[in-house]
Amino acid sequence: MRTSIILGLLGATVLLAGAAQAADAPGEHPSVKRPTSMPPSADLSYSLKIKQSGLSLNGQASVQWRAGEGKYSIVTESRAAIFGKVVENRSEGAIDDFGLAPATFYEKRFRKEPYTTSFKRDAKTITFTESDVSYPIKGGEQDRSSAQWQLAAQARATPDKFKPGSEWQYFVAGRRDAEPWTFKVVKTEAVQIGTGEVQAIHLVKAPPPDKEGQQVDLWLAPSMDWYPVRVRFNDSDGDFVDQTLEKVVKK
Template sequence: ITPPGGSPGSSASTAAPAVRLPPPVRLGFDVNGQAKKFDYKARAELVWQHDGSRYEARQEVSAFLVGTRSQSSVGQVTPQGLQPERFADRSRSEQAAHFDHAQKRVTFSANTPNAALGAGAQDRLSVFIQLGALLAADPGRFVPGTQITLTTVSARSADRWTFSVEGQETLDLPAGPTPALKLQRLPRRDYDQKAELWLAPALGYLPVRIRLTQANGDFADLRLRSSGPP
């Protein structure tokens, strides 16, 4: 965590951050997207559950003609937040990443090269919840310009993702007007996925809008429609 004008190596960024996890919930989203220049509409669901020691998160997007894509993350809850053990990504077939914290490495079912596993590493689903848990614990710390860098693991590889805190907005969502804090991933390379997310204090800083844009222009824009018990 780097404050505006700070350096990533400062003590402020290396201290173990406190977290406050949101309560279990089921979020429903309306989705607008584009895949290979084909516009589509879809529904998505994010189910978040934990018992204080273990957690499970599952996200599924279903669209006519495009099909269904699901992601899941399971692992432990620690004082520093989420510690993933397995991340799975399924469209036509499932690929998974396995987190070996004892050996400090991630292995992949796709037989891609192992990756080093550093402290605080997340997967592509848990990262959104971990970011919210950091903000919920100390909202005043995350002023616009603050940067948060996390190792983020997909089903095939690991990368360093840096998110910048952009500021507060009130979104006009299918669920109604919703105050939220916008964060944006800062791409390091031309082909990196762009990620924008809006986290709502009223929902424990869970995402109420997620917009993912690929380098080729494909995108998916998830906007909150409903929230309820899991």
Template sequence: MAAGRLSRRTSAALAGLALAVLTLHGLVLDEMAAQRAAWQEVRPMPPRLAAAFVRTLKPSAPPPPRPAGTVDTPAHARPQGPGPDAAQGAAPSASAPEPAASAVAAAPPAPAASVAPVTPTAATEPAAAASQPRVAAASAASAASAPGDFQPGPEWPASTRLDYKLRGNYRGAVTGRARVEWLREGHRYQVHLEVAVGPGFAPLIARTMSSEGVLTPQGIQPERFDEDTRVLLAARRRLTLQFLGQELVFPNGRREGAPAGVQDAASQFVQLTWLFLTGRETLAAGREVRLPLALPRKLYAWRYVIEGEETLDTPMGPLAAWHLRPLVENTGSDLRAEVWLAPSLQYLPVRLMIRQDEQTWIDLMLQSAPLQAAP
């Protein structure tokens, strides 16, 4: 009798142990699946292009505005040697029509900005040397994706780094820092916008928005956009938006046709710089600039209205900058960005205001003079 009761107790204990083992096994599998999903969500970023920032960009007078509709012939398509009017001392006409085959919408050189050399540091030289294989790979990819014989010229700013002071509101007043890097290597480009809210040793939020693609006679042509977000005590998240020719592929897998000239959240600022630097768009209060914009959740028919010229107080002294504000409404959780472009600094953004809603925003103001690579 006692033996029977012991046997039943033993069986119950073994059954309980088996149930506990199965439950624990299930929890472990669930945790492994969650970790695997999180790992799959963080896709590897493309290698970053290399740049040695060796000179300080100083304000200089911008070039005079060009007549509306002016289109320049690219350097590689211009006739070499003196023109037929040289013997008579007359300059060739800048408005003479070009053959259709060579009427590529290239741009004039950038303004001759005043620059001061920066002494290379020991930290930058090994980094540049270590990145040579990546530069070679990027150059090969550049040659493969270059549109015909188009050669990007000085109408594109050299690789540039801009550092900003950050203030804003996220469940209360916040401070931080931000950096924008525009990187060029042949036909390839990358734009990286890095924002950190909170103390440097443990930011509350850190977000990087990266765009990469090619330069064309029509401007920037993105191929991929990544948005990497890290929040203190939360899982890291990355969203990838792909530009596959005539098609956009959103992070959720949805596909949609890509309109001509479409930009992403990071490339839009450099595209605006290029449009104004080359005279393709005119800065005048009240004008609108139409810019198709693909954000991680939706494609927008974005419009920037030019509010007017303002004087900003910067570490380089007062700077005149043009304020552009987006007119698109109902962006949901997508971000909206206002921008201030300074003609005396190659139309680079000296201030950015990025909003998610009325209670969540950051204001970035240039902290120091921009640094550029050698041309």
């Protein structure tokens, strides 16, 4: 097994993952104002299970979520057996009428140079250190770390709208470019976490029919302020990364 493949999978663990592809049609850049209610600031600890080419690997991930006084920040780290810390990323910005409004998204992966995606609010432009492309800011844009917390904030504000079959679309910036993501609510399911069983809303982000990519499954727990209690990344060949909540400490 190649180390680079495992590290690539681990790089997805606390992100809503995959390299974003550029959106061709301007109409695919959604800008919708929806009510939000930010989950309380907290430190969250997750266990990781990874399968790659028949080999299993365990690890841990941590998320520091902070929201208040019109600002937010998300600091994440992933650690794996043998490798130690393999991913560190930060998303920070403001809270506006659209919800989370990222200013910067920074990521550093094991043995790779860091990169930064910038949301330049004054110029109303998203730019990347890894490419020369740019996108207009229309409102509501997210990065790959903030997207799940934007979902949680919207669900916390309007839980009755998160019914099976409902869809939630965002314009999400990645490492080099951006694209629309659509999350669909599947159903309520029991999820076993570190402190016991909880009921959680299961959402799925599937790759577009005409593109390859990971499917992302996300579970948000209403009884726990809609914190993400499980995230699973599935590749078409059966490889996966499964991230499950072990502990929450509110701040």
